[in-house]
Amino acid sequence: MQIPANLSLRQLRYFAEAAELGQFSQAARKLHVSQSVITTAVAQLETMLGLRLFDRMPHGVALTAEGHRFHQHVRHVLDTLQDALSEPTLLANTLAGTVRVGASYTVLGYFLPSLLARFKRSYPLVEIDLIDMDRTEIERGVGDGDLDLGLCIISNMVAPHVLRRQTLIRSRRQLWLAESHPLAQLPTVGPADVAPYPYIMLKVDEGEASSMRYWRSVGHVPNVAFRTSSLEALRGLVAYGFGVSILSDMVYRPWSLDGRRIDVRTLEVAVPPMEVGLVWRPDDPLSAPANALHQFLVFACET
Numbered sequence: 001m002q003i004p005a006n007l008s009l010r011q012l013r014y015f016a017e018a019a020e021l022g023q024f025s026q027a028a029r030k031l032h033v034s035q036s037v038i039t040t041a042v043a044q045l046e047t048m049l050g051l052r053l054f055d056r057m058p059h060g061v062a063l064t065a066e067g068h069r070f071h072q073h074v075r076h077v078l079d080t081l082q083d084a085l086s087e088p089t090l091l092a093n094t095l096a097g098t099v100r101v102g103a104s105y106t107v108l109g110y111f112l113p114s115l116l117a118r119f120k121r122s123y124p125l126v127e128i129d130l131i132d133m134d135r136t137e138i139e140r141g142v143g144d145g146d147l148d149l150g151l152c153i154i155s156n157m158v159a160p161h162v163l164r165r166q167t168l169i170r171s172r173r174q175l176w177l178a179e180s181h182p183l184a185q186l187p188t189v190g191p192a193d194v195a196p197y198p199y200i201m202l203k204v205d206e207g208e209a210s211s212m213r214y215w216r217s218v219g220h221v222p223n224v225a226f227r228t229s230s231l232e233a234l235r236g237l238v239a240y241g242f243g244v245s246i247l248s249d250m251v252y253r254p255w256s257l258d259g260r261r262i263d264v265r266t267l268e269v270a271v272p273p274m275e276v277g278l279v280w281r282p283d284d285p286l287s288a289p290a291n292a293l294h295q296f297l298v299f300a301c302e303t
Helices: 009-021 024-033 035-049 065-086 103-109 112-122 135-146 204-218 233-239 290-303
Strands: 054-057 058-065 097-103 125-133 149-153 162-171 173-178 198-202 221-227 245-248 262-265 272-281
Touching: 009 024, 024 035, 058 065, 058 233, 065 103, 065 112, 065 290, 097 135, 103 125, 103 149, 103 204, 103 233, 103 272, 112 245, 125 135, 125 162, 125 290, 135 149, 135 162, 135 233, 135 272, 149 204, 149 290, 162 290, 173 233, 198 233, 198 245, 204 245, 233 262, 233 272, 272 290
Parallel strands: 097 125, 097 149, 198 221
Antiparallel strands: 054 058, 149 272, 162 272, 173 245, 173 262
């Protein structure tokens, strides 16, 4: 397809924000424009492409299958442009070495791969020695000096905090449910509404402990019907109406593996966000390659 002459980067940015936030109104607030500007930009893109990019839902928007594919391409374009504008001096092309990084399941699967690909474009001679570990193993490895950096869900860390920490993203947690679920018909949904229904509990990355902290704080107990370490299994169970779950937007996908729809609802009593971040030793300076990765991740997640 030939690129339309009137396609602008601003339209792509508006589309990407709407896709990632799930609401035109939130995208408008974040970008300091009116909601009609976002709506118009998306409508223009849909007309140019001859595709429907979003399904309009009662409480926001969700990407269609075509919209999801288009968003992946748009995100790549915007990230590559940002890297090109912010790439430092020739040091990026000459810096060499190895960075030992421990990362947890959720970070490895849903956060890190695209960022590492961008880093390698700027620092082709820096090797990443990446190890799949849980949070406690990461903290131990960084503390003992076996790892240069750790990437994990730092909102699960407990005091006293010996390692230095830096939050990279805060991912909102929402209720996942089938589009035909009774809760989908309610104008608002609170913990008391959710508690009687079968609940699918995700166990990876201390998911159960984190979930139960929320349920204790609101004075209710979830009706746990199934526990799983597989996000795809959880998606399938939710999509077929076997239960609901509360998980972060970072791991949300609107379809199960066999294409059944999964909706999301924001709960009346806000769920603390999932915070993904870096950890490193406070008393040892980072090597030049490790510092380059550290600075890159901080900058990439701020923009």
